[in-house]
Amino acid sequence: MDxxxxxxxxxxxxxxxxxxxxxxxxxFRMALHMNPIVKDCIYYGASRIGELPVFRARLAAxxxxxxxxxxxxxxxxxxxxxxxxxxxxxxxxxxxxxxWVLVSLDECIERLARNDRSERYAVLTFDxxxxxxxxxxxxxxxxxxxxxxxxxxxxxxxxxxQSWWLGLRRLFLSRDRxxxxxxxxxxxxxxxxSKISALAEVTRWxxxxxxxxxxxxxxxxxxxxxxxxxxxxxxxxxxxLRTLARHPLASIGGHSTSHPALSSLDGVSxxxxxxxxxxxxxxxxxxxxxxxxxPYGACGPREEKLASQAGFQTATTTRQGxxxxxxxxxxxxxxxxxxSRPALRARMSGILEGIQALAxxxxxxxxxxx
Numbered sequence: 001m002d003x004x005x006x007x008x009x010x011x012x013x014x015x016x017x018x019x020x021x022x023x024x025x026x027x028f029r030m031a032l033h034m035n036p037i038v039k040d041c042i043y044y045g046a047s048r049i050g051e052l053p054v055f056r057a058r059l060a061a062x063x064x065x066x067x068x069x070x071x072x073x074x075x076x077x078x079x080x081x082x083x084x085x086x087x088x089x090x091x092x093x094x095x096x097x098x099x100w101v102l103v104s105l106d107e108c109i110e111r112l113a114r115n116d117r118s119e120r121y122a123v124l125t126f127d128x129x130x131x132x133x134x135x136x137x138x139x140x141x142x143x144x145x146x147x148x149x150x151x152x153x154x155x156x157x158x159x160x161x162q163s164w165w166l167g168l169r170r171l172f173l174s175r176d177r178x179x180x181x182x183x184x185x186x187x188x189x190x191x192x193x194s195k196i197s198a199l200a201e202v203t204r205w206x207x208x209x210x211x212x213x214x215x216x217x218x219x220x221x222x223x224x225x226x227x228x229x230x231x232x233x234x235x236x237x238x239x240x241l242r243t244l245a246r247h248p249l250a251s252i253g254g255h256s257t258s259h260p261a262l263s264s265l266d267g268v269s270x271x272x273x274x275x276x277x278x279x280x281x282x283x284x285x286x287x288x289x290x291x292x293x294x295p296y297g298a299c300g301p302r303e304e305k306l307a308s309q310a311g312f313q314t315a316t317t318t319r320q321g322x323x324x325x326x327x328x329x330x331x332x333x334x335x336x337x338x339x340s341r342p343a344l345r346a347r348m349s350g351i352l353e354g355i356q357a358l359a360x361x362x363x364x365x366x367x368x369x370x
Contacts (some may be wrong), residue, residue, distance in 0.1 A: 068127070258273065259275045274310035275311065
């Protein structure tokens with residue numbers, strides 16, 4: 001049996017499931033490039049299909065780790081770059097109503113290790129150490145008694161982080177005409193919709209090669225945008241991070257020193273990014289730092305080995321998925337990002353993982369044909 005199929009639940013091996021997923025996989029691949037309204041309609045359809053008894057039983061997962069960045073009071077004023085308060089609250093309430101128990105990452109991993117099948121577990125994680133995780137999200141989590149993990153790069157509290165995404169956002173917020181010479185594009189964006197679209201285009205361009213982030217420095221400088229000041233505005237400082245680490249619901253994890261794509265670095269540099277960040281955080285909060293999230297989710301077998309060598313016990317990715325019994329790699333844990341209510345329900349139904357598994361299997365060339 002193909003290794004790709006073994007990455008996902010047994011339901012993907014049933015004839016009926018594969019037949020349906022085969023017809024649907026192309027549609028969902030196209031949905032990645034559709035506008036949010038169309039995408040949500042497809043997510044809604046997927047969630048309803050995933051709720052059918054034949055799929056619900058076979059796609060059942062044991063646990064899910066959720067990925068958040070900013071929790072924004074006014075998402076429109078931030079060009080829809082984070083999660084709105086309404087969606088965040090809805091997500092926590094939905095999980096409770098569906099019988100998911102909110103636990104810490106440590107408790108989730110421990111329960112899975114001892115094969116505790118009494119409940120299904122959900123873990124909340126936040127990347128980068130944003131201030132609104134405390135000012136906005138924490139009161140909501142306190143009301144829900146929801147533990148959470150915050151993954152923090154050294155550069156955030158020290159204000160040295162080259163946070164190109166914050167600079168890019170401020171650039172489009174402050175100007176109606178933006179030229180990105182390195183991309184060879186000029187954007188005319190005088191309204192919210194055009195600003196969001198332009199920001200998304202440049203962000204996708206950087207994500208294709210993270211070294212392109214440095215190509216934005218000249219336009220930031222020309223526009224009077226200081227990344228250090230943005231870091232101070234958006235990220236927790238060292239004092240605030242120490243205080244948060246003592247909160248009974250909070251855990252602090254690593255996220256590298258400077259937030260690079262580790263896969264783009266040589267082994268020595270990548271290991272130093274992980275180990276130095278862990279040392280810094282443990283010295284700062286005076287607590288063990290056992291977990292890490294790969295910056296941008298960029299990882300492979302080498303990065304998994306390096307995370308272990310750096311002293312971490314788990315590492316999370318940005319690969320979308322939930323946790324099952326039959327395969328759990330503690331150094332490549334998938335997470336679920338939430339963009340809308342339909343997306344939450346579709347992701348948690350498991351139907352999208354089935355489609356991804358099928359698409360992956362179809363594009364694997366058997367060894368006999370290589």
